[in-house]
Amino acid sequence: MNHSITLFTKYWKNCSITELCDKIKELGFGGNKYPFRAGFQVNPDNYKEKTDEFVTALKTHGITVDSVACELSEASFYFAGKVGARCLRIMLPISIDEDYMTAVKVWTDKINSFVPLCKKYNVKIAVQNHCGKYIYTTMELKNLLDGCDKEWVGAAWDCAPSGLAGEMPEHAISLVMDRILMVNMVSAYYKREDLSDKAFYFPCFTTARFGNCDWRRVVRYLLHHDFEGVYCMHAEYADSENTEQNVIIDRKYLDTVLEEEGYYKLL
Numbered sequence: 001m002n003h004s005i006t007l008f009t010k011y012w013k014n015c016s017i018t019e020l021c022d023k024i025k026e027l028g029f030g031g032n033k034y035p036f037r038a039g040f041q042v043n044p045d046n047y048k049e050k051t052d053e054f055v056t057a058l059k060t061h062g063i064t065v066d067s068v069a070c071e072l073s074e075a076s077f078y079f080a081g082k083v084g085a086r087c088l089r090i091m092l093p094i095s096i097d098e099d100y101m102t103a104v105k106v107w108t109d110k111i112n113s114f115v116p117l118c119k120k121y122n123v124k125i126a127v128q129n130h131c132g133k134y135i136y137t138t139m140e141l142k143n144l145l146d147g148c149d150k151e152w153v154g155a156a157w158d159c160a161p162s163g164l165a166g167e168m169p170e171h172a173i174s175l176v177m178d179r180i181l182m183v184n185m186v187s188a189y190y191k192r193e194d195l196s197d198k199a200f201y202f203p204c205f206t207t208a209r210f211g212n213c214d215w216r217r218v219v220r221y222l223l224h225h226d227f228e229g230v231y232c233m234h235a236e237y238a239d240s241e242n243t244e245q246n247v248i249i250d251r252k253y254l255d256t257v258l259e260e261e262g263y264y265k266l267l
Contacts, residue, residue, distance in 0.1 A: 005254065006031030006066045008184075008234045010040075011243050017041045017054055021061040027247055032063055033089065033232050036070040036079050044075050051082050058083065066230045067126060067156070067182060072114050081121035086230075087181050089126045089156045092135045092144070104135075108147035118152040126156035126181040131188070131203050137165045138172035145179050154179040160186035160236070163213025164203055170221045182230040183222065185254055187211030205236040208250045215254065220261045231258075 007029040012020055020041055024032055037043060042050040058065065065083040069090075070076040076088055094103045111125060118124060127148075129141045141155055155176045162172045173180070188211050191204035208215045231254065237246045 008033040010035045077121040087124040087126040128156040131161040154181040158184040159213040160188040
């Protein structure tokens with residue numbers, strides 16, 4: 001059974017490059033989804049000076065970069081290519097003031113315009129579904145991907161928005177199974193808050209066992225359809241003070257589920 005579990009390191013922004021690598025290993029990971037964003041260790045402003053240092057540190061610590069969370073730009077492709085990442089992970093905002101299908105067409109054209117850079121740097125584009133004013137549900141994600149280059153553009157399917165949307169994970173994953181490059185292991189539920197005599201419901205990010213999407217059902221479906229890609233732990237928790245403790249808890253749970261469901265598959 002081939003699978004890779006990686007850690008999204010956006011919550012370790014203030015570490016040095018060496019400290020970041022040490023933290024990834026300390027938490028039990030060998031892979032990293034790296035946020036190539038302003039203010040991080042290597043970012044769009046300093047990548048020409050810092051990328052080689054980062055690559056050296058990764059090799060020294062035995063860490064891979066499986067994907068890069070970023071904006072679409074040649075700098076992002078260059079960085080991803082240098083660190084050996086398989087894909088750029090992007091999210092697509094769509095304003096409530098926009099016509100939805102028009103916005104999707106605009107995004108489709110923009111993404112396809114970057115395919116020459118995909119080929120130049122040998123890096124794919126992975127579009128993530130995300131709750132709120134983004135490509136949200138899995139069907140929305142499929143609708144977008146149907147218009148994108150199949151060889152170079154795929155899905156970073158996320159458990160949390162799928163669960164918040166009330167999707168059955170088996171049905172949702174089946175819509176994009178042939179396009180999935182990575183699966184984000186995130187957990188959330190809607191929390192009610194009463195404000196100004198009215199109820200509002202906000203996404204609350206939690207540990208694996210307490211969200212709307214059942215990780216075991218996700219893993220079972222993926223394994224039974226021969227998924228051998230990356231599972232990415234996003235370390236997204238409302239209880240931010242215990243992020244590292246929660247990451248360890250969720251990683252152990254995912255390991256257990258992978259082992260058990262992989263065993264059942266062999267029977």
